[in-house]
Amino acid sequence: xxxxxxKNAKLTTIILIVVxxxxxxxxxxxxxxHHVSQRFWANLLVNGYFYFTISLAALFFLxxxxxxxxxxxxxxxxxxxxxxxxxxxGAVVLxxxxxxxxxxxxxxxHWMDPEVHNPESSHYDELIANKGAYLNIPFFFIRSLIYIGxxxxxxxxxxxxxMEEDQLNLAAGDVSPIYKRSIFMGVxxxxxxxxxxxxxxxxxxxxxxxxxxxxxxxWYAFSGMWVSCMIFAVVLVLYLKGKGFLKExxxxxxxxxxxxxxxxxxxxxxxxxxxxxxxxxxxxxEEVTYYLFRFEHYKLLYVGTFFVNFLLPFFVLMSRDAKRNxxxxxxxxxxxxxxxxxxxxxxxLPGTMFEEGKLGMVEIGxxxxxxxIFIFVVLTSLTKASLVTKNHPMLDESLHLHH
Numbered sequence: 001x002x003x004x005x006x007k008n009a010k011l012t013t014i015i016l017i018v019v020x021x022x023x024x025x026x027x028x029x030x031x032x033x034h035h036v037s038q039r040f041w042a043n044l045l046v047n048g049y050f051y052f053t054i055s056l057a058a059l060f061f062l063x064x065x066x067x068x069x070x071x072x073x074x075x076x077x078x079x080x081x082x083x084x085x086x087x088x089x090g091a092v093v094l095x096x097x098x099x100x101x102x103x104x105x106x107x108x109x110h111w112m113d114p115e116v117h118n119p120e121s122s123h124y125d126e127l128i129a130n131k132g133a134y135l136n137i138p139f140f141f142i143r144s145l146i147y148i149g150x151x152x153x154x155x156x157x158x159x160x161x162x163m164e165e166d167q168l169n170l171a172a173g174d175v176s177p178i179y180k181r182s183i184f185m186g187v188x189x190x191x192x193x194x195x196x197x198x199x200x201x202x203x204x205x206x207x208x209x210x211x212x213x214x215x216x217x218x219w220y221a222f223s224g225m226w227v228s229c230m231i232f233a234v235v236l237v238l239y240l241k242g243k244g245f246l247k248e249x250x251x252x253x254x255x256x257x258x259x260x261x262x263x264x265x266x267x268x269x270x271x272x273x274x275x276x277x278x279x280x281x282x283x284x285x286e287e288v289t290y291y292l293f294r295f296e297h298y299k300l301l302y303v304g305t306f307f308v309n310f311l312l313p314f315f316v317l318m319s320r321d322a323k324r325n326x327x328x329x330x331x332x333x334x335x336x337x338x339x340x341x342x343x344x345x346x347x348x349l350p351g352t353m354f355e356e357g358k359l360g361m362v363e364i365g366x367x368x369x370x371x372x373i374f375i376f377v378v379l380t381s382l383t384k385a386s387l388v389t390k391n392h393p394m395l396d397e398s399l400h401l402h403h
Contacts, residue, residue: 003245003382013379016372023365035356041106042352043363045097047370049204050228050344052090053221054374057229058083059155060193066179066186072256074398075248077389078382079233079240081162084155085381086374091148094204098144102137108352111135111210128210135207147200154189158182166390175393197222205344208351212290216275221347223271227264228340231333234261236378238326240387248388251324252401258323265313265336272306294346297355302346309339341367 028036058080065073101109110116115123117132128135165178198218206217214220234257240246241254279287294302312332322328342359349357389395 003240003379003387005379005383006243009379010376013372013376016368016375020365020367020369020372023361024369025365027361027363027365031360031362033356035353038106038108039353039357039362041097041100041108042348042357043366044093045108045204045352046341046344046348046363047366048090048093048097049348050341051086051370051374052094053225054229054232055084055087055090055155056151056197057225058233059087059151059158060190060197060226061229062158063154063186063189063193066182067190069183069394071394071397072253072401074392074395075246075253075388076233076237076257077162077392078385078387079236079246080229081159081385082378082381083229083232083236084159086377087152087155089373089377091152095144095148098141102141108348109207109210111207112137125210131210135210140203143199143203147196150192150196154185157185162389163385165392166386168391170391176391179393197225205347208348209290211286214275214279214287214290216271216278220268220271220275223264223268224340224343227261227268228337230257230261230264231337231340233257234329234333235337238330240382242326246387248399250401252403253398254326254329255320255324255403256401258317258329261329261333262313262317262323265309265317268340269306269310269314272310293354294350298346298350298357301342301359305339305342305346309336309343312336312339 028040031039033039062077062080062084064070065077097106097108100106101112104112107113110125111128111131113123115121116125117129118124119129161178161182165176168176168178170176198221201218201221202213205221206213234254237246237249237254237257241249276291279291313336316328316332317323345359345363392398
């Protein structure tokens with residue numbers, strides 16, 4: 001069945017964008033602090049990174065399904081392909097933030113200031129200067145362009161070949177050659193993604209707090225983007241089902257999506273606590289400063305985000321029935337989706353806004369605006385192809401999934 005965007009869906013996205021934009025403008029114009037420009041760029045980074053990585057995680061999960069020859073998810077391939085479609089917009093936003101930083105229009109990345117690398121300057125920072133071989137503007141842009149370029153190539157390839165596969169005229173029992181190539185490309189992507197998912201988080205988020213580092217940070221950021229993607233996928237599938245689309249998706253498919261959302265929430269919680277516990281236990285001054293500042297100035301937001309993102313999915317979604325029931329899935333998904341956006345916010349604001357960071361009109365407005373744009377882009381992508389792929393060798397198995 002072909003999908004068309006309803007008037008209500010278009011109106012909802014327009015309302016989100018307009019209300020978000022108005023809230024953003026009001027927030028910026030009523031903020032009389034000297035960090036107002038910094039606040040704008042910090043929130044642009046938060047939302048650009050959050051939604052770009054949701055698209056990236058959709059690409060990862062799609063590639064993972066090919067590599068593992070996962071059958072149950074075939075009926076939702078187009079959903080993840082649609083989520084991938086925001087990647088170019090997210091890339092433009094991120095590159096705009098990076099270029100503005102290199103042009104010294106903001107100071108989100110303290111290491112970009114040439115004065116901290118100059119021994120003759122009063123702003124010289126020996127620790128940052130010692131990281132100069134890695135943290136320098138040319139190398140940073142080279143890495144970022146490689147990450148984004150390769151990721152977008154794979155996203156384009158998987159989408160294009162999936163559309164081509166729909167047009168094949170195969171005899172009964174034949175396996176599409178595109179499917180075999182997709183497995184190989186999935187292996188290549190995951191091999192590349194295994195390192196770059198972490199290194200991009202080091203570059204784009206961890207380097208904000210230049211003096212601090214954590215060997216778990218890359219995995220922690222990865223789990224956050226993955227669970228956010230699965231949350232959005234669950235909500236999108238439930239929405240489409242509610243509108244009479246995706247009739248091929250049954251309660252067992254919803255159950256499996258719910259299990260992924262539950263499992264990755266547990267993974268994220270484990271990594272959040274592991275990173276905190278190891279640093280707290282070792283009590284090394286240059287490591288604990290990351291948490292001391294957040295507990296001093298962002299305690300409610302920081303700790304509250306952890307408990308919301310851990311306790312709600314853990315206790316509510318533990319039962320089998322809850323994972324199959326939209327009454328439980330939908331509200332929990334929406335709450336922890338916001339929770340994981342707040343998680344990215346607490347990665348960025350303390351190192352960029354310091355004690356002046358807060359959750360206000362600027363933050364909420366930017367989030368609503370990006371959410372509206374993201375939903376519109378994803379829904380538009382869904383209209384460009386059949387909602388269920390054709391000629392996939394495991395489609396029939398997926399259609400008859402039952403457990």
